[in-house]
Amino acid sequence: MAKKEEAKAPAAETDGKPAGKSKLKLIILIVVGLLLAIGLSVGATLFFLKGDKKEEAKSEEHAATEDAGKPVKKQAIYEVLAPAFVVNYNYKGRQRYMQVSVALMGRDKAELDALHEHMPVLRNNLVMLFSGQDFEALSTPVGKEMLRQQTTASVQALAQKETGKMAVEQVLFTNIVLQ
Template identity: 70%
Template structure:
């Protein structure tokens, strides 16, 4: 009978060696997570410390040259028509010019009739199929920006306009 009692497991229902292995596994996982956490934290600390040393020099050099944006709405909106497969189509586009220097923008305003003419010709030469897609609209915006910058460079000697923005775009 003594042999049978010796073979019986303790009251927990599990052998004594199993609890020791479970504690060892949990301890190993905690140690591994702690090591990974310390590694990531140290890497982040050293990399972010190097960026902070470089930022003030860059910000000091860039801050004085950047002026606030100035917007000029070109009213009235552009309305152009074009044909697609024998069907008449219309496009209405409201345009705003973004610049950084008010004096240069005022110098460009003198040439507004030429600028409006170039944009009307650009808009009316487009195809309906390309304008219904977002990519087509963005391409048209970039072409308009290039056209305005080219005219500004030609007439005033500077590009003046940073971007041409579409504030309203209707296709019918």
């Protein structure tokens, strides 16, 4: 039996040494495999991102060529009419007031500047329009919106008449006070 134990002992020692080397080899292989996987994922990410950028550039070029025939919508420009408009009413035997702050929205600064020369006429037309309104109708949101639309039409008509261009796209009420 002693021979069997001796025979087993050298086998265990030889298995012990290669086992340590095989563990080291296994760790090295795992590290190399992880580094390879990380490198491949980074490379694939960069490849696909470059492909997306090329596709975006192509789609932008395509959109630019399609829009070449269409007019490009310019950025909105706002012109605030100061001071605010104040008009008075005689409503049911009492004196009532309305204060309206107005801003003009256009797309071309030169057209708005051309309209600026006619500001006294524009302000006069708006005062007359505001003072001719029904106080009770203006107390509702629908009445205020109707007044805003009438004001827009009035300003656009004046701009068309005086400058020959539609300088104002919309008239906006930035503040309305009814008292």
